[in-house]
Amino acid sequence: AARGGASAFYCGTIGTVFFPNADLLMPTPLINGAVYGFPAWAPPSLTVSNFWLRFAETNFQLTVSNDTAIVSTGRLDLVAHADLHCAGNLVLDKGGSLYVYSGETNGGPTNHGALVSVTGDVIIASNSWIYPYSHPINGGSPLFQMSNLTIAAGGGFNANVAGFAGRITVPNTNGYGPGGGYLGGGGGYGGQGGRGSGGGGAPYGACDAPLGAGSAGGDYFGSGGANGGGAIRIQATNAITLNGTITANGGAYSGQDSGGGSGGGIYITCQTFGGTNGLLSATGGTGGTRYGGGGGGGRIAIVYTPERQSNAPAHAVTFTAMFGTGNNGWGDLGTLYFTDNQLLRETIYHSGVWTVPGLTGWSPNTLTVSNACFRFPIDGFQLTVTNDIAVLGANTTLKRFELTNAIVVCGGGLTVTGATLSLFGGATSAPILNVGGDLTLTNGGALAVYAGTTNPARDYGALVNVSGDASIGSNAWVFPHSHPTNGGSVMFQMRNLTIEAGGGFNANGLGFIGKISGGPPWYPAYGPGTGNTGSGGGYGGAGGAGNSGAGGPAYGSSNAPVDPGSPGGDYLAGIGANGGGAVRVQAAGSVKLNGTIQADGDDYGNIDAGGGSGGGIYITCRRFSGTNGILRAAGGTGGT
Numbered sequence: 001a002a003r004g005g006a007s008a009f010y011c012g013t014i015g016t017v018f019f020p021n022a023d024l025l026m027p028t029p030l031i032n033g034a035v036y037g038f039p040a041w042a043p044p045s046l047t048v049s050n051f052w053l054r055f056a057e058t059n060f061q062l063t064v065s066n067d068t069a070i071v072s073t074g075r076l077d078l079v080a081h082a083d084l085h086c087a088g089n090l091v092l093d094k095g096g097s098l099y100v101y102s103g104e105t106n107g108g109p110t111n112h113g114a115l116v117s118v119t120g121d122v123i124i125a126s127n128s129w130i131y132p133y134s135h136p137i138n139g140g141s142p143l144f145q146m147s148n149l150t151i152a153a154g155g156g157f158n159a160n161v162a163g164f165a166g167r168i169t170v171p172n173t174n175g176y177g178p179g180g181g182y183l184g185g186g187g188g189y190g191g192q193g194g195r196g197s198g199g200g201g202a203p204y205g206a207c208d209a210p211l212g213a214g215s216a217g218g219d220y221f222g223s224g225g226a227n228g229g230g231a232i233r234i235q236a237t238n239a240i241t242l243n244g245t246i247t248a249n250g251g252a253y254s255g256q257d258s259g260g261g262s263g264g265g266i267y268i269t270c271q272t273f274g275g276t277n278g279l280l281s282a283t284g285g286t287g288g289t290r291y292g293g294g295g296g297g298g299r300i301a302i303v304y305t306p307e308r309q310s311n312a313p314a315h316a317v318t319f320t321a322m323f324g325t326g327n328n329g330w331g332d333l334g335t336l337y338f339t340d341n342q343l344l345r346e347t348i349y350h351s352g353v354w355t356v357p358g359l360t361g362w363s364p365n366t367l368t369v370s371n372a373c374f375r376f377p378i379d380g381f382q383l384t385v386t387n388d389i390a391v392l393g394a395n396t397t398l399k400r401f402e403l404t405n406a407i408v409v410c411g412g413g414l415t416v417t418g419a420t421l422s423l424f425g426g427a428t429s430a431p432i433l434n435v436g437g438d439l440t441l442t443n444g445g446a447l448a449v450y451a452g453t454t455n456p457a458r459d460y461g462a463l464v465n466v467s468g469d470a471s472i473g474s475n476a477w478v479f480p481h482s483h484p485t486n487g488g489s490v491m492f493q494m495r496n497l498t499i500e501a502g503g504g505f506n507a508n509g510l511g512f513i514g515k516i517s518g519g520p521p522w523y524p525a526y527g528p529g530t531g532n533t534g535s536g537g538g539y540g541g542a543g544g545a546g547n548s549g550a551g552g553p554a555y556g557s558s559n560a561p562v563d564p565g566s567p568g569g570d571y572l573a574g575i576g577a578n579g580g581g582a583v584r585v586q587a588a589g590s591v592k593l594n595g596t597i598q599a600d601g602d603d604y605g606n607i608d609a610g611g612g613s614g615g616g617i618y619i620t621c622r623r624f625s626g627t628n629g630i631l632r633a634a635g636g637t638g639g640t
Contacts, residue, residue, distance in 0.1 A: 014052055029053050034077075045088070048074035048096070055082060058103065064088070067120075070096035070128070077101070080135075082114050089120040090146070092128035092155070099131045105140035112233070113140030122146040124244065126154035134213035134230045134264075136165035137176050141213055141231035141265075149240045149270075153277065156245035159230030161285075163213030163250070163264045166225030175216025175225035178204040179262055179296070184220035186284060186293035186326055187228050187250060187262035190334025190353070193284070194293030194326045196220060196259050203296065207335040207355050210265035210299035214250050217259025217287065217295055226251030226285045229264025229298050236270040242278030242317055250285035250295040250324060260285030260324040263298025263334050271308045273343070278317040282334055283351075287326020294324030297334025297352060306340050315343060321352035322373055325398075333375055353377050366412075368392065369419070375402040379426050388412035388437070393419030396446045405431050405452065413437035413468070416445035416476075423462065425452035425483065431462045438468035439494065441476035441503070448479040454488040459562065460584070461488025470494040472595065474502035482564035482581045482615075484513040485526045489564055489582035489616075496589040497621075501628065504595035507581030509602035509636075511564030511615045512537075514576035525576050527566030528555040529613055534571030536638050537579050537601060537613035539563070544638060546610050547571055561616030565601050568610025568638060577602035577636045580615025587621035593629030601636035611636030 017033035019025075022041040029046075034054040040061035047069045054077035055062060062078070067088035070076050073095040078084060080103030092098060102113030113135055122144070124130065134141040151157075164177030164187070174180035179188030184196025190207070193200030197220050205212050214228025229248035234240070248264030263282035282298030298321050321334025336352035338344075344354065346364045351373040361382035368390045376383070381403055389410045393399025399419040405426030414421075414435045423431040430452045441447060451461025461483050470492070472478060480490040499505075512527030525531075529538035534546030540558070543551025546569055556563045565579025580599035585591065597619075601612030614633035 014054060047071065048076045050074055053077070055079070067091065070098055072096065075099065078114060080113060084116045086118045090118045090122045092130065093125040094128070096128045097131065099133070100142040101133045102135050102140045102142050104135050104138035112143035114142040116142065116144045118146040121148040121150065124151045124155040126152045128155045130157045132157065132159050132230055132232055133162045139164055139177060139213045141233060143233050143235065145235045147236065148238045149234060149236050151242050151244040153243045156247070157232050159232050159248040159264055161227040161251035161261060162230030163228030163261065164216045165227050166216040166258070166261065167219050173219055175218050175259065177213065177215025177228055179215035181216070181218030181225055181259035181293060183218050184257045184259050184288060184291040184293060184328065185218045186259040186287050186295040186324060186331045187215035187217045188296040189214045189228065189262035190299040190321050191284065191296030191323055191332030193217070193259065193262060193296045194287055194324065194331040195329035196287060196293035196326065197257070197291040197328065200293045200329060200331065201262065201296065205265065205299060207299055207337045208301055210267045210301050212265055214248065214262040214264035214298050216261050217253070217285065220257040220291055223255025223258035223288060225259045226253055226261040228261040229282055231265040234268045238270070239272045240268060240270045242275035245279045247281040248298060249281055249283045252286040253288035253292045256288040256290040257292055258288045259293045260287040260295035260326060262295040263321055265298055266300045268301065269303045271305045272312040273302050273304050273309065274312050274315040275317045280317065280319045283320055283322040284324030284331040286324045287328065289327050291328050292326045293329040294326035294331040296331035297321035297323050299335045300352065301337040302343065303339050306342065309342050319350045319352060333373060348372055348374050350374055369401040371399055373398060373400045376406065377404065379405045381406040384409045386411045389414045391416045391419045391421045396420045396444055405429055408433045410434065411436045413440065415440045416447060418443045418445055420446040420448055422448040423450065425450040425462060427452070430458065430460065433464045435466045439466045439470040441471070442473040444475045446477050446479060448481065449490045450481040451483045451488040451490050453483050453486040460491035462490040464490065464492045466494035469496045469498065472499045472503045474500045476503040478505045479510065480505065480507050480581055480583055481510045487512055487527065487564050489562065489584060491584045491586065493586045495587070497585060497587045497591045499593050499595040501594045505583045505597045507583050507599040507615055509578040509612065510581030511579030511612065512566045513578050514567035515570040525567040525570065527579055529553055529566035531567065531569030531576055531610040533569050534574065534608050534610050534639060535569045536610040536635060537566035537568045537576070539565045539579065539613035543568065543610065543613060546638065547608065552613065556616065561618045563616055565599065565613035565615035567612045568604065568636065571608040574606025574609035574639060576610045577604050577612040579612040580633055582616040585619045589621065590623040590625065591619060591621040593626035596630045598630070599633045601634070603637040604639040607639040609639045611638040
């Protein structure tokens with residue numbers, strides 16, 4: 001025995017045991033230690049029980065003729081470029097664990113830094129785990145092969161913070177990995193890393209074959225960026241049943257200025273995939289509390305045989321490639337890739353960018369997105385739901401349902417509670433939401449609609465059409481974003497509109513934008529009423545004069561204000577503030593306003609910049625009423 005001692009703080013690790021050959025080893029080794037001295041061993045069977053055994057030679061070849069069992073808190077370690085070939089089954093039970101440390105590779109799809117190849121099945125019981133570690137600088141990762149893989153609840157694969165490493169000894173450097181963050185930026189992989197004091201790491205790799213590990217966050221002021229999640233690569237020739245966990249999460253910040261690590265990669269090929277209450281997770285880590293950026297989500301890919309999968313039982317497994325948050329910036333969602341759309345159910349708990357080859361639309365009977373951050377990435381996606389849609393959560397910034405330039409048809413009612421439904425605009429066409437029943441926003445729920453451009457055939461940049469009534473509760477909001485350069489805006493149509501106190505429409509600063517940073521100084525920004533050289537934007541009234549230029553002119557129509565507001569002028573690289581957006585409501589019946597409809601221009605962000613003009617609020621209805629309601633389209637304050 002050469003086992004390390006216990007401590008209230010950190011335990012020691014195992015020491016070394018040297019043998020000139022394997023003659024003294026038994027199929028049930030009674031060894032605590034890292035074994036050196038010979039390159040291979042071929043026992044008829046292997047059971048590791050109550051001992052910690054490490055084969056420490058590089059390129060070690062362990063060939064077991066029958067079953068391999070790691071049980072009763074036993075632990076087996078394999079180091080760089082080791083191979084475990086098991087002709088029977090590999091069983092982990094009663095707290096058994098297998099640690100596999102990868103060597104370097106050249107990144108090719110057939111390469112691996114360590115191999116576990118099992119002719120039979122891999123069975124992981126509760127409280128038992130396989131820990132795959134990618135090479136911390138090169139990113140080489142282990143490969144696992146088997147016939148069937150069964151993981152019980154409370155067990156699984158754990159590659160958390162086992163990817164590319166953060167740099168601690170060299171201050172103010174990128175984390176290791178292709179998406180390493182810079183100066184506190186979060187690591188990127190499936191999603192962009194969040195900005196720190198420097199930039200977040202860029203996405204890389206392939207969504208359909210995520211071979212790589214996750215990248216580390218950036219160091220700043222010697223805080224040390226957090227490690228990325230590792231890579232879990234599983235090839236099963238038959239079925240995978242996941243009732244437990246497969247996880248490759250990025251690490252959280254170690255100092256207030258460090259970036260979070262990106263989520264890692266989970267790449268599974270099999271005939272069928274299923275399970276009950278299972279979890280696959282490749283989330284980005286949290287960035288530091290001062291200058292840190294959050295890690296981007298990782299990549300998860302499940303590649304199965306569609307014909308076999310169609311005959312498999314329905315699964316209840318959750319997939320998440322959520323981004324990490326950070327004080328300076330948040331990462332972006334990672335990717336979730338599948339052979340086809342069979343694994344998408346009508347109740348969605350997943351977080352990530354859902355990616356299926358050729359998927360341009362989906363037509364479920366009902367749809368519930370619950371406590372998830374879920375995105376359909378395809379421009380022009382068509383979502384047609386026969387009955388109701390519900391978007392549910394407890395945090396409007398973290399729990400979201402997002403579509404880009406989509407056509408969404410809801411045959412019943414649409415309810416958004418404690419979460420956000422976001423409809424992003426496209427380059428040449430408009431997102432459209434048609435609701436056959438009522439639209440209800442409650443408990444802080446939000447609807448964010450980003451307009452596309454307008455054209456002679458369409459005078460709106462996005463359309464929300466509600467056949468029934470629209471109701472906006474207290475603390476619930478609609479955010480209509482006008483197109484920042486074209487001015488296309490969102491049109492809302494409904495039967496009756498009710499806005500309760502504390503809720504409403506918020507288009508503050510969502511109109512034409514100020515001059516983009518890095519452009520020529522004193523250059524007019526977007527919008528017909530943009531200010532010049534630090535002057536204020538105009539719309540209903542002219543903007544105030546700046547240092548050496550008149551304010552932006554008034555424009556548009558007083559009785560049909562369909563345009564958004566214009567920005568203030570730039571001066572001495574002080575970017576002009578954005579104009580207020582446009583709130584355009586057509587109610588066939590009544591509008592009852594107890595809350596707020598606002599479209600204010602932004603205040604200056606630099607002492608030499610002009611304030612944005614107020615936006616437009618245009619409401620048509622048969623009856624308008626309310627108690628203590630507010631409609632406001634005020635201009636923003638100019639620089640000092």
